[in-house]
Amino acid sequence: MFLRKTIAVLATTAALSTGLLVGTAQAAVTLTYNSSGAGQFQAAVDKGAAVWNASVTNVKLQKTTGRANITVTWDTGWPRAYVSSLGRGRWVMGTQAVNEGHDVVRISSHEFGHLLGLPDRRTGLCTDLMSGASAGTSCKNPNPNAKEKAEVEANFRQQVTVKAETFVDAA
Numbered sequence: 001m002f003l004r005k006t007i008a009v010l011a012t013t014a015a016l017s018t019g020l021l022v023g024t025a026q027a028a029v030t031l032t033y034n035s036s037g038a039g040q041f042q043a044a045v046d047k048g049a050a051v052w053n054a055s056v057t058n059v060k061l062q063k064t065t066g067r068a069n070i071t072v073t074w075d076t077g078w079p080r081a082y083v084s085s086l087g088r089g090r091w092v093m094g095t096q097a098v099n100e101g102h103d104v105v106r107i108s109s110h111e112f113g114h115l116l117g118l119p120d121r122r123t124g125l126c127t128d129l130m131s132g133a134s135a136g137t138s139c140k141n142p143n144p145n146a147k148e149k150a151e152v153e154a155n156f157r158q159q160v161t162v163k164a165e166t167f168v169d170a171a
């Protein structure tokens, strides 16, 4: 009886350490982001991260001022993401889209979406976060839909391999 209990405890510990445990006991993956180079858009970057933190449980975005998994900057071009692997890379807030009237928080959560393993899907639907600029400037929705949330949950539950890719979000 004692031996069986010991084995069960060991199995749980092993599952936790390899991240294979599924269900409510699973520890979330924490990804750090540094937006100190995002200038006037830092609040929008934080809101985009907060959207994801409220939407999924398998991954958490945590702000840092030091070395980070994700670096966020801004420039005068189109917003874009440079994904090196799942949860790793950088994205750029681009004032070309902001000046045209695209919502800065939606841009932020969209670009974080790329870092969380989501591709562009230019459906034109405002209910889709990854439709990006195709939904038009009237779209202010910063939230992923149920399918996008489920996809991110699965990406981090399974630690899927995401190939290096650049996403340019020109309208």
Ligand SMILES: [Zn+2]
Pocket (backbone or CB within 6 Å): 110, 114, 119, 120, 132, 167, 168, 169
């Ligand atoms: Zn995109």
